[in-house]
Amino acid sequence: MERDSRVYLIIIGGGEDKNAHMEILEEVVRLSGGKNANIAIITTATNYPLEVGEEYKKIFYDIGANFVDTINIESRKEANNKQTIRNLEDSDCLFFTGGDQLRISSILGGTEFHRFIQQRIKKDLIIAGTSAGASMMSEVMVVAGDDEDAPRKSTVKLAPGMGFIKGVIIDQHFNQRGRIGRLLGAVAQNPYTLGIGIDEDTAILLNENDDIEVIGSGVITIVDGKDIGYTNISEQNQDEPLAITGVRVHILPTGYKYGLSNRKTIIEINKG
Numbered sequence: 001m002e003r004d005s006r007v008y009l010i011i012i013g014g015g016e017d018k019n020a021h022m023e024i025l026e027e028v029v030r031l032s033g034g035k036n037a038n039i040a041i042i043t044t045a046t047n048y049p050l051e052v053g054e055e056y057k058k059i060f061y062d063i064g065a066n067f068v069d070t071i072n073i074e075s076r077k078e079a080n081n082k083q084t085i086r087n088l089e090d091s092d093c094l095f096f097t098g099g100d101q102l103r104i105s106s107i108l109g110g111t112e113f114h115r116f117i118q119q120r121i122k123k124d125l126i127i128a129g130t131s132a133g134a135s136m137m138s139e140v141m142v143v144a145g146d147d148e149d150a151p152r153k154s155t156v157k158l159a160p161g162m163g164f165i166k167g168v169i170i171d172q173h174f175n176q177r178g179r180i181g182r183l184l185g186a187v188a189q190n191p192y193t194l195g196i197g198i199d200e201d202t203a204i205l206l207n208e209n210d211d212i213e214v215i216g217s218g219v220i221t222i223v224d225g226k227d228i229g230y231t232n233i234s235e236q237n238q239d240e241p242l243a244i245t246g247v248r249v250h251i252l253p254t255g256y257k258y259g260l261s262n263r264k265t266i267i268e269i270n271k272g
Contacts, residue, residue: 005207007031008121008125010209012024012203013197014198014200015173016216018059021204022059029064029065031093032092032093034068035053035065036092037060037092039093040088040093043099045096045104045131046098046100046102071088074109096127096130101161104136105159121164135169140160141159142158144184156183156189158190175198176200183195183197183223185233188231190225192225196220197221199219214255215255219251219253229246230244231243
């Protein structure tokens with residue numbers, strides 16, 4: 001699918017198909033240059049970097065990437081090492097695996113590695129991430145919370161993320177793990193942000209026009225708190241139920257688009 005503007009973020013809700021159609025991972029390779037794609041797999045989030053790195057390495061080679069490398073950065077010293085940065089200079093895409101998003105932000109945030117990404121992301125570098133690698137993309141990220149629980153202040157715990165996407169909070173494995181309550185709690189605490197919950201085997205592609213496009217087999221859930229009329233988030237005790245009014249919710253499947261700058265759904269109907 002050709003696009004009018006360059007895609008620079010691929011944010012995956014986790015559980016992407018690795019065996020059959022592999023639509024999302026094929027799109028990662030295609031957008032990164034296809035048979036010329038050089039992909040670096042960043043395994044900082046996982047406790048099993050060798051196994052996870054080798055799995056993705058094999059998949060990306062099988063899909064047709066030109067070169068795939070696994071880079072496991074386990075300390076801030078490594079993230080500030082000039083050789084680490086040199087190893088990334090020829091990369092078209094950095095792919096962040098799942099695991100613990102707090103490992104990504106605490107080990108990589110504010111380092112030379114982080115600055116390298118910020119300098120190149122709007123020029124020629126694609127950042128892709130799945131599960132924890134999706135959550136870390138935003139300025140404020142979800143680090144923990146109760147699944148399938150009624151929304152309340154204690155339902156969600158937030159921390160600073162890597163800031164690759166502005167004004168958005170990402171949650172992943174969304175409908176599969178019943179995370180609407182914790183996303184509502186996150187938006188109640190940050191009503192100026194958009195909450196985006198991404199299902200498994202589903203991704204959003206962000207382009208330079210600040211439009212997102214949905215791909216994959218599930219849906220995304222957008223929670224817009226800009227017009228919240230009332231919430232008790234500031235006055236409730238940790239475990240009291242959350243009251244919130246005036247929230248707008250959009251559910252978008254594959255092929256639908258949404259403008260982050262104007263907060264409007266872009267519906268393009270193909271009549272054949």
